[in-house]
Amino acid sequence: MARQHSLRSIPHFIIYGANGRVMAEGRNAAEQVRRWLGAEDRQPEKPVEAEGTGAAAEATSLPAGIAFASEQDERMALCTIDPDGGDLARVALVAGERTRMDFSPNGGKVVFNSKRDGNWEVYVMDTAGTNLVRLTHHPADDLSPAWSPDGSKIAWQSKRSGTLQIHAMNSDGTDQTQLTHVSWSYEPFWSPDGSKIGFTSHRDGYFEIYVMNADGTNPARLTHSRGRDFGADWSPDGSKILFMSNRDTGATRIGGETEIYVMNADGTKQTRLTEHPRADLSAVWSPDGEAIAFVSDRDGDREIYVMTADGANEVNITNSPEAQDNYPAWLPDQ
Ligand SMILES: [Ca+2]
Ligand SMILES: [Ca+2]
Numbered sequence: 001m002a003r004q005h006s007l008r009s010i011p012h013f014i015i016y017g018a019n020g021r022v023m024a025e026g027r028n029a030a031e032q033v034r035r036w037l038g039a040e041d042r043q044p045e046k047p048v049e050a051e052g053t054g055a056a057a058e059a060t061s062l063p064a065g066i067a068f069a070s071e072q073d074e075r076m077a078l079c080t081i082d083p084d085g086g087d088l089a090r091v092a093l094v095a096g097e098r099t100r101m102d103f104s105p106n107g108g109k110v111v112f113n114s115k116r117d118g119n120w121e122v123y124v125m126d127t128a129g130t131n132l133v134r135l136t137h138h139p140a141d142d143l144s145p146a147w148s149p150d151g152s153k154i155a156w157q158s159k160r161s162g163t164l165q166i167h168a169m170n171s172d173g174t175d176q177t178q179l180t181h182v183s184w185s186y187e188p189f190w191s192p193d194g195s196k197i198g199f200t201s202h203r204d205g206y207f208e209i210y211v212m213n214a215d216g217t218n219p220a221r222l223t224h225s226r227g228r229d230f231g232a233d234w235s236p237d238g239s240k241i242l243f244m245s246n247r248d249t250g251a252t253r254i255g256g257e258t259e260i261y262v263m264n265a266d267g268t269k270q271t272r273l274t275e276h277p278r279a280d281l282s283a284v285w286s287p288d289g290e291a292i293a294f295v296s297d298r299d300g301d302r303e304i305y306v307m308t309a310d311g312a313n314e315v316n317i318t319n320s321p322e323a324q325d326n327y328p329a330w331l332p333d334q
């Protein structure tokens with residue numbers, strides 16, 4: 001069935017407890033997110049207490065849809081929402097997290113960053129918010145984790161060698177290996193067959209998108225603009241790569257608001273998808289490749305948007321005037 005991209009006027013919310021049960025549900029999702037962000041800090045491994053009244057139906061898995069981080073005053077509510085703006089749900093409420101997140105291929109776990117132990121580290125937990133495990137242990141920043149398509153590995157960026165480089169490890173944290181050795185190399189993203197890792201690098205003097213073999217060999221540059229090209233994501237069928245750039249604003253390196261672009265996976269046919277004077281960021285493919293979720297501050301603060309893969313039919317699916325909604329990630333099809 002084709003995805004519907006109409007916006008429901010009154011979003012519906014469901015709160016999941018740490019045991020996967022539905023703890024509460026109701027309407028006015030924006031008000032509920034404000035309540036979460038204002039609530040006392042809870043570690044995700046502790047059970048979430050019921051809030052409000054409502055049904056207590058059994059939830060066997062997370063709903064299909066988009067996860068995102070709703071951030072306000074150093075607090076982050078990890079939320080999920082349907083691509084049409086309905087069924088807003090909270091996964092966990094945690095302090096000090098500001099990160100993009102990525103889900104294991106079976107959808108059971110989420111990898112993210114936290115500063116809870118004093119500096120940025122990579123953590124994994126169940127999507128119900130339980131079984132938190134720290135995977136990195138280094139005083140340098142460890143950020144931007146990306147799960148390999150078969151679930152066996154996690155690539156991430158770290159300054160542990162002294163410069164910003166791509167590293168990879170087994171998904172249990174063992175066998176941590178540095179893959180790049182040219183500064184800077186960051187924002188890893190996997191090809192859907194797991195054979196390649198793409199990344200952003202400043203090695204040639206400008207911020208460009210590169211692709212290398214998953215073992216770090218044979219890096220190749222895909223973009224050649226004086227603007228800042230960054231933040232890429234590989235399409236599920238392997239044929240295309242999404243990225244962000246300020247190349248058409250006249251700005252070089254930093255500065256200038258960004259737009260979302262798409263190119264063939266070999267770097268040909270670079271095409272702009274958005275056209276708006278405010279920032280358009282964090283674009284990610286839906287699992288079926290037919291839609292793209294992204295972040296924009298075009299209404300004054302950051303919200304999640306969805307559009308079709310050709311850049312048409314843009315729909316705003318969140319409405320949080322006091323929070324920054326960031327880092328959308330599609331939950332895997334289950
Ligand atoms: Ca660290
Ligand atoms: Ca823009």
Ligand SMILES: [Ca+2]
Pocket residue numbers: 301302303319320321322323324325
């Ligand atoms: Ca917002």
